[in-house]
Amino acid sequence: MPPASILDDIELIIDDIGGGGGSRPPVRGDGGDDNDPDRGRDRSWGKPSPRRYATAIALAMISILMFFMAMVAAFIVLRATSGKWVTFHVPWILWLNTALLLFSSLTLETARKKLAASDNRGFRQLWFLTTGLGLLFVAGQLAAWRSLVDQGVYASSTLASGFFYVFTAAHALHLLGGICALFYVGFRNFDKGDVTRALAAEVTSYYWHFMDALWVFLLLLLYFGR
């Protein structure tokens, strides 16, 4: 019969552990690499490191990139194989939107600098300016759709227009997620909890710049792939 108590459960009688190999005790502070058995020593037990949000956003960006690249691949394949690629006039407002979005990245970074310098007022102003610019961008995209509809270009009209609507809609949806994050960082009270405002702002900024760069890429693709 196996013994019942927990200690007996794993009782070991050991003749010799010499040369067993691998039974290395944790050595304190021998560097921060991954083989360091002390990694995570500084965090309080039970609360996972807040850096997990940064890891998560990095992985999520890879996944989102795969999503858009799969659609881009479809775009390229269809562009090359379709018999007639009927194009349409890209609305001028897209260029204005792009400028707004690029400018919002700039204000976001400046806001983070203000936060690092603990200028909370300046941070708030710039942060909400960024949020406003993001909202303006989405409104501008809607205006672009509107002007296409006025031209009589619908999603069902041609392959090119279908891609235009799907790309812009998918990007705008992802960007709306970013806007939600901007609002969250702007309004949340960070006094309690393990996440600091600086970390939240940092994570949001990664995503925002990524969305920014992705939009520039998509726009160039749509423009040169006409």
Added chain:
Amino acid sequence: MVRIGARFAMVTHGNPGRGSADPSRSFFSRQLFTTDHKAVGLQYLFLALFSVFLGMGLSLLMRVFISPGPGHIGFFSAPGNASERYAALMLLHGSLMVFFVLTAAPQFGFGYFFLPLQIGAREMAFPSLSALSVWLTFASLLGISTSFFLKTGPGMSLWACSATCFCVADLISALNFCVTCIDLRTQGMTLPRLPMTVWSWLITAVLSLLIFSILLAACVLLLSDRFIGTHFFAVPFAASSALPLLWQRWFWFFAQAEVYVAVLPCFGIVSHLLSVFSRKPIWAERWSVLSLCAVGLSGFCIWGFHMFSSGLNPYAPFDFSMLASSLGIPAAFLIASWIGTLWNAKPQLTTAMLFSLGFLSFFLSGAVTGLFLSWRGAAPSAITDELVTGHFHLVLGIAATFAILGGLFFWFPKMFGRKLNETLGKIHFWLTFVGAYCIFIPMHWVGLLESSGVPSFAGSATIPRLGQNLHSFIAFAAAATVAAQLIFLANFFWSLFHGEKLATKNPWRATTLEWFVASPPPKGNFSVVEPVVYRGAYFFGVPFAGADFLPQLLAPETIVRRSS
């Protein structure tokens, strides 16, 4: 004489409580609306259990459907409707089995439950995402099942929506798994010390993160075709041959890698079980881990090469076969590692071990029958539906199911505090093992017969009659095997409530962390002290008197040299 130090005793003694039970909350809020990783894991497992029985029922229906005899069912054989109904049946069977059983059970069922336990974490990185993913999966199951009863048009739309839902759920879970593995490992749990199971969950999660976004993109384009009238897959604007190919290729790039998503966690579970029950370390453990990575990587690259390097050419046989055969190297290494682990061992033939050995057997048979398929000379004529079906089910469906069952018999005591009945388990194993071979090997023969093209002058009716006999044999074997699963079902539910209670925490004398907490594990897993890990997961058969294993969390300073 060695005793475990007080520090370790505190870890285990701190929690007299059973399970995450908080008596003030009702069953529903405790088990259903929870973010607890163990409850989420169990939800995934029960979802899989439901789906696997539904899927098996459907496969029986399919056998009845194609049987030549009088066994037709009124509902299906309405004139003009029959082939469409059969296609719907097959779609439902495939989606249930691939999505909700093969993808969900080994990765998310066991993964959600045991990943945090094995790396010494209290929770997943994002508990609310765990709950969100299981609910999305549930919604997707509901949608896919409902789509079967709708007319073809709306049915297809609902199916596509549900598949999209599943993609999102899978992506969320994969993200959660990756971050948990990267950031939540406990003190001392370095990457080389991770158990094989954790490695396989991590690699699968990375792979899912990449490929499910591709399927998501495909689904989004398909849905926009169906709902906003774009023409990505319908053909009016393009050269006619290109577009269906696009969808096919996309789907197969996903499906190719999806095979590895389903089978990689099974590799991990089997490696783990073989080592525990052989009482031997995994042979060449580090190389096995690298092989797992390589399988994941090349599973993904087969896709990538098609898309990028071969560009528009759908047939790039050289690239494709180079990569497909380079996949053989890590797979062969894994097989070598399993056999190396078994070599000279005195395995304990528990039911869990039997199922792992069954996995090995099916995987090897599948590899052999796969030779028929990869031999290009034979390709067009010999590749009949039956041959492919037989091969696929042997190597993926049945093998993975055996790994899942092995894992279930292994971890059931930890999940519920009671053991599954071993005698019933062994009867179930042998019936299923023999039954599965009886179904799928004759299926290969049918396939070969169909393609053999033996002229019918040699006793004109012999070949067709042989084919028919084989078909009847397969149908009979399938019915018997499905019936044998009732033994498992009975065993499962009986043991859940009346099974033999565990006398110890660690009935299999395993080394990983989950075996040193209460069964079922309490809320928060490890309560008082953070577990510290001092060594790898497979210290078995080290020649100590009295015990043949070293737990991962046993501190070296508590191991004292015997004074004799």
